[in-house]
Amino acid sequence: MSEPGNTPEDREADAAPQSLDEDNRLTDEFVRSVSDAVDQADPNLAQELVNPLHNADIADLFELVDEDERAPLAAALGDLVSADVLAEMNEHVREDLIEILEPGQIADLTEQLETDDAVAIIEDLKEGEQKAVLAELDAEDRAVIETALTYPEETAGRIMQRDLVAVPEHMNVGQLIDYLREHDDLTTEFWEIFVVDPAHKPVGTCQLSWILRTPRDIAVSDVMKREQTLVPADMDQEEVALRFQKYNLISAAVVDEDGRLIGMITVDDILHIVEDEASEDVLLLSGAGEGDINEPIRESYRARVRWLIANLATALLASFVISIFGAAIEQMVALAILMPIVASIGGNAGTQTMAVSVRALAMNELTRSNTRRIIGREFRIALLNGGTVAVLVGIGTALIFANPMLGGVIAAAMLVNIVIAGFAGIFVPVMLDRLHQDPALASSVFVTMITDTMGFLAFLGFAVASGLVGL
Amino acid sequence: MSEPGNTPEDREADAAPQSLDEDNRLTDEFVRSVSDAVDQADPNLAQELVNPLHNADIADLFELVDEDERAPLAAALGDLVSADVLAEMNEHVREDLIEILEPGQIADLTEQLETDDAVAIIEDLKEGEQKAVLAELDAEDRAVIETALTYPEETAGRIMQRDLVAVPEHMNVGQLIDYLREHDDLTTEFWEIFVVDPAHKPVGTCQLSWILRTPRDIAVSDVMKREQTLVPADMDQEEVALRFQKYNLISAAVVDEDGRLIGMITVDDILHIVEDEASEDVLLLSGAGEGDINEPIRESYRARVRWLIANLATALLASFVISIFGAAIEQMVALAILMPIVASIGGNAGTQTMAVSVRALAMNELTRSNTRRIIGREFRIALLNGGTVAVLVGIGTALIFANPMLGGVIAAAMLVNIVIAGFAGIFVPVMLDRLHQDPALASSVFVTMITDTMGFLAFLGFAVASGLVGL
Structure with a gap:
């Protein structure tokens, strides 16, 4: 630091x-x-x-x-x-x-x-x-x-520092202060001291403010807090950051597989990790890879083109759906004019739900206990959103094209696609998370695929089903 | 805490x-x-x-x-x-x-x-x-x-705490320790003490570890650090968080307009702000509003539907562009089948650049000094991405539709749209930032509008210009 x-x-x-x-x-x-x-x-x-x-x-x-x-x-x-x-x-x-x-x-x-x-x-x-x-x-x-x-x-082992202050339980506050004053080689960058047993396993943590406020003859073990968050050296840094946030930690002891104190992590390093991990979610969701403006161009190119090609595959699927309805489009070119609206607004609705789900998963807020409730919540929001947009687009289309049936078809397709989008926006990230994949990494390819394909399918399909056009 | x-x-x-x-x-x-x-x-x-x-x-x-x-x-x-x-x-x-x-x-x-x-x-x-x-x-x-x-x-005034330890310059370390031991009513949640002048203006900061390592007869003013980051009470919390990250702070003094010490902010509160502000960017970019899974449904609905309606307006513009080419689509339905690919991949490319730009702006990494260089960088990445995707899609189209001219048209449109997308992805957030708007809030509506409209315009326009279809 x-x-x-x-x-x-x-x-x-x-x-x-x-x-x-x-x-x-x-x-x-x-x-x-x-x-x-x-x-x-x-x-x-x-x-x-x-x-x-x-x-x-x-x-x-x-x-x-x-x-x-x-x-x-x-x-x-x-x-x-x-x-x-x-x-x-x-x-x-x-x-x-x-x-x-x-x-x-x-x-x-x-x-x-x-x-x-x-x-x-x-x-x-x-x-x-x-x-x-x-x-x-x-x-x-x-x-x-x-x-x-x-x-x-x-992992914790990479981000920890070795320089820390660890003292035995039998020390009293006076001895501790003398020890700190006498040892010039100790780090000055610490906010808590760790109390360890003879096997060097942490038994408690002392905030420096507690030590400063305690008379010299009191034992360190009477001041320290015994409950402490111990971080195994192989714990993922994102997990470590979540513990710091949840328990408002300033520093934490890192232990090896035998539970011995081998290092400490301080909150100033965690600040950068929280920032990085949250940024990572924006960038991964957008397919921008590491997304660092200082990254060499060939690395950025490699990360991004891979994403574009993955999305190309999903766009082809959407095009395939349209191609089924080629004859219908030839009969009524208005279908070609309107179909991107259905897919695009559906994509937006799916992205909204997906962003909410991905962040909630990353923050450990979306667990098995509330998944069903949150799906219900998103479903209701999707119905409200879908209903609103469907009415707007339906009336607009009916008026502009002087075709009430076309208005009804696009309204129905819009509602269906937004509801499907809401469902996909939460289902895809939750499934990826349960499969131990990073939801931020792959969700949006799947969600876009679903909203594009279903958007075209619903709109063109309803147009045929309503008898507006033949197939 | x-x-x-x-x-x-x-x-x-x-x-x-x-x-x-x-x-x-x-x-x-x-x-x-x-x-x-x-x-x-x-x-x-x-x-x-x-x-x-x-x-x-x-x-x-x-x-x-x-x-x-x-x-x-x-x-x-x-x-x-x-x-x-x-x-x-x-x-x-x-x-x-x-x-x-x-x-x-x-x-x-x-x-x-x-x-x-x-x-x-x-x-x-x-x-x-x-x-x-x-x-x-x-x-x-x-x-x-x-x-x-x-x-x-x-702002800082809202997130600061009032309980802190402030001592006059003339105190020595021994007096300070005695003062801390004698005053039971003082907070225990502090990591640094502030040294103030008679007008209660901060003149320095002392880490507790420095105090613990210094003999009793040394003056506090000889231990303290005079350079310190002072936070005005009306500073935005995001700005405060950036200072903590940049200067690796554990706590910072908050001062009123006269420079008097009125509170302190500690890093554990900043951790939540960093997380919130970074999450906010993902959620705003996706139009998910506050994006909290515990938010009342009517508030989520209101935030999200507004976004969908804004996007509806941009989708209408894209539809208008398509409608100009209605006659062309009637002549060749393959245009209707392929046009979403151009718009969709362009949109993805724009979103990538936009996510990178928005994060870089939020982190104070993209300033007037390097904007031109970063635009150049994005332009080169866009050329590489556009070239790769154009070749893939162009050859694929030429083969599937047995129409080399159609392959050439879509390849050219794809390249043009990805380059425009890259430019829009950085230009829009930078402009919004210079106009003191939050780039995360509005960028994606504009970028999507540009990539959709230009995608359809380039593809259908090139199809007409190449003589493939008439208008």
């Missing part, structure tokens, strides 16, 4: 062009003046401009400049590009920068970081490079990082 | 049916056994089952049972439905429960909570009820809550 920043007010006084706008983003004028200084080979000016910035803003600066400006910017800024700046940086931008560094330099940088940040940098390196960097680390750091890397990505 | 929970392991031993599943959700068996106990008028059994649960899980229980079971459940559980349980509860479920309470009871409950949680409960009450509850509060609590309610919803 890095340090809290200056207020924008503090910084404005320092930098020549105002560095941050009212939304706390780097201003375009500032970014350009740094770029210009780098272009004009004036590293002193560049450093002078950047020096007052918080590490997070220096990281942002690298993300904002063009790709080919990043290496010269890093060269100009020199030591201002600290390990903490790298830790704050978007991973793709960091990879670009790290490629120009020697393994020894990378090792030096990572040694200054806490375990979780060091692991985040090293895990992104190519395998050969990873080995080279690990070889440059001192034995202790290497062992810590290698252990962390044995846990799967996005 | 409530206390950290038992581990699931602890709880399993207590409750007869296993209360939590492997994802830490209440099991259906458990929920049913509590419901059954309430049905059978056995409050003792219900209490025995629920007693081992964490407050957050008791709140979940109310969310999971049917609406008409909530009041009897509350009656059966009695005091187990504590103020902390109410604070953890979904607001809609809480409103239902609170409706059956007297103003005096609500006042008693809110007095047990920290300011931010009490405000969250009182702000949702109807105006008359709000006044009645405020009248029942003691004068001091009333003043605090009334002040908080003067700030707009979703």
Whole structure:
């Protein structure tokens, strides 16, 4: 974790062009003046401009400049590009920068970081490079990082930090304070201390505020809270984040399979995970893959084109349905004009229900206990929505085409499709979740397929069934 | 903030049916056994089952049972439905429960909570009820809550808590520890202390770990960090959350317009805001309104139908475009069969770019400095995607319909529409953001309108232009 920043007010006084706008983003004028200084080979000016910035803003600066400006910017800024700046940086931008560094330099940088940040940098390196960097680390750091890397990505073992304060039960508050004062090598980034038994298993947690408010002669075990949320090292980070949210945690002990304390996770890291996981849902639902604006183009292309091709398959199915009714369309071209309305509004209705279901599943709010009730709820909303839209479209169509039967056909098709959409919007994500698939990843292909196909089928089918056209 | 929970392991031993599943959700068996106990008028059994649960899980229980079971459940559980349980509860479920309470009871409950949680409960009450509850509060609590309610919803003033530790600069560490030990009425829920000048303006922040590690005779002002992020009381909560994420904050001082310390915001509250704001983006993009599965049906209906009607307007525009080409479709019904493919895949491509842009804007990653570069990036991805899909669809169409010209027409239309979609997907959200509108709220109506209309126009227009059909 890095340090809290200056207020924008503090910084404005320092930098020549105002560095941050009212939304706390780097201003375009500032970014350009740094770029210009780098272009004009004036590293002193560049450093002078950047020096007052918080590490997070220096990281942002690298993300904002063009790709080919990043290496010269890093060269100009020199030591201002600290390990903490790298830790704050978007991973793709960091990879670009790290490629120009020697393994020894990378090792030096990572040694200054806490375990979780060091692991985040090293895990992104190519395998050969990873080995080279690990070889440059001192034995202790290497062992810590290698252990962390044995846990799967996005699990507690990867995101935990090793530096924590753990004390035996028999200590009293006075001894604890003396211990903390005497050991300069301990981390300062902790908000709770862990009390462990002789086997190093956590038996309780103490908020620092409790310790500060307790007389010196009271035993730590009388202050600590015995009920605590222990996180197994192989727990998925999304699951960890849900525990932090549910139980309002500031930090949590990470334990190995024998229940021994091996690390801790602090809430500031969880904040980024909550953001990432929630963003992931928007991006997955839209088929945008990782959806990072700094991702290399070929990776974005690969993720997105796969999705478009999957959707192409569903669009073909819809086209196949239309082709069955080719003769009907030839008789009444109004059908071709109106049919996209039915499919499109049905798709919108399905997407609404699907977004609600996917978020509720992700938040553990939709479980076996309330699935039936929520399906009933969505069904009633779909009837209301479908009814409203059907009346509007039906009357409009009857008037514009001077054909009341056509109005009735499109109204009926609209109602049916919106109800089916509502049902699909909840059924598909719930089924995917029960099959242990990520509902955000695949739901929308299926839901769109259902609403498109059923939209065309209902509209053209009802047109034939009503005798409006022959087949 | 409530206390950290038992581990699931602890709880399993207590409750007869296993209360939590492997994802830490209440099991259906458990929920049913509590419901059954309430049905059978056995409050003792219900209490025995629920007693081992964490407050957050008791709140979940109310969310999971049917609406008409909530009041009897509350009656059966009695005091187990504590103020902390109410604070953890979904607001809609809480409103239902609170409706059956007297103003005096609500006042008693809110007095047990920290300011931010009490405000969250009182702000949702109807105006008359709000006044009645405020009248029942003691004068001091009333003043605090009334002040908080003067700030707009979703601003720092609403989410801050008043209970904090602020000390003068001249104190030393020993005096501070003695002060904390002697004042039992101080909050225990704090992670940093604030150092203030005589005018009560914050001059620095101290992590508790720094205090614990410093000898008693050192002045607090020598330990504190002078650079700090001060949050104005009227700052939007989303903005506050971005500061916490950017600067890895645990707590932040909230100041009034004169710069005086009036409250603090802690990271555990921010965690919920980050989750809510990110969810909001998924739900707004999909037109699902608030998208809470506990929202009353009429509110969900109102939010969603408005969206469907807005989309209906855009669908009509697309239909109008098709109607121009009615004669062309009569000549070649294959056009009607194929045209939804062009519109649908274009819509998907637009949604991908739009999701990426909306998230990047929300995260402050897309600014004036890199907009042009990101537009260029999306343009190149769109060319790659459009090229790939155009080739696939073009060849497929040429073969299936034995009509190479038709294949060429659909390929060209597809490429054009995907490129337009990519451009619209970034241009629309960026424009809305510059006009100070929420890009998540309105982008997808415009993007869909563009991709639908342009899809039909390009495909049918190229068909006419190529001489394949007449107009």
